[in-house]
Ligand SMILES: [Zn+2]
């Protein structure tokens with residue numbers, strides 16, 4: 606990323622301090638650049654042109670966000686001034702003037718303000734902010750934001766939604782989501798499972814089914830590849846061992862893997878049994894993928910629960926994760942595609 610674009614990005618983040626929630630709210634607590642002062646994976650700028658395609662991290666918290674409702678523990682109290690937004694990505698192709706959303710979170714209002722693509726605000730005002738919306742599954746952190754795109758709010762013009770048939774069915778058959786479909790605001794192109802499909806000639810994407818509590822829909826991870834790089838977005842999985850794929854091989858196939866980092870240890874959530882909220886623990890994931898990281902793959906933890914000590918920059922756990930060469934997602938992080 607060149608210096609001008611970086612400063613423009615910071616100015617954009619600064620402006621967020623004033624709008625849209627008034628003075629105290631500065632989305633995102635994790636919007637500050639990492640300690641080295643520069644977002645990782647900056648957007649290389651082709652000579653004389655706009656930057657190439659990239660994924661922009663819009664949030665890194667588990668579905669409940671941070672602070673979580675009714676949580677007055679120290680970490681959540683601190684996060685009231687600097688919230689962590691719920692896990693999501695924007696896929697941005699400046700040259701083609703395309704913007705896609707990966708998961709529509711309850712924090713969508715603030716997250717749309719983080720999108721720095723040229724012309725994005727104008728196209729949002731014209732009620733077509735996204736060229737497409739990718740949805741992983743029907744848990745609250747991953748699709749509730751669709752409500753903010755309906756007639757009570759932005760009232761988007763027809764927008765394609767890339768998801769599985771089960772997820773489509775959930776949206777078609779249940780209010781209030783069904784109104785988005787009935788009014789033609791969301792359309793569902795046919796997309797294959799586990800096979801690459803073209804997205805407007807700017808990216809290719811692939812849905813990989815993953816095992817994850819299937820109350821309302823199935824769950825997928827997305828792989829996205831552009832002309833310069835590729836990313837895996839896998840915010841939720843019950844257990845690596847329950848997957849019919851080897852996570853090490855999947856990580857081998859991409860440049861950057863954004864993975865479920867919900868919990869660091871099994872005793873984080875007092876009063877809830879960890880069997881009720883199954884996710885791989887971060888140290889276990891690191892043990893599985895350590896040799897990949899050593900070989901140069903980037904593994905970035907995201908979707909962190911508000912109990913996860915990795916959310917504290919100065920914690921022993923965060924230092925341990927970074928010391929082993931893994932990364933912790935922050936809003937504002939860019940990944941070349
Ligand atoms: Zn989730």
Ligand SMILES: [Zn+2]
Pocket residue numbers: 742744817841
């Ligand atoms: Zn989930």
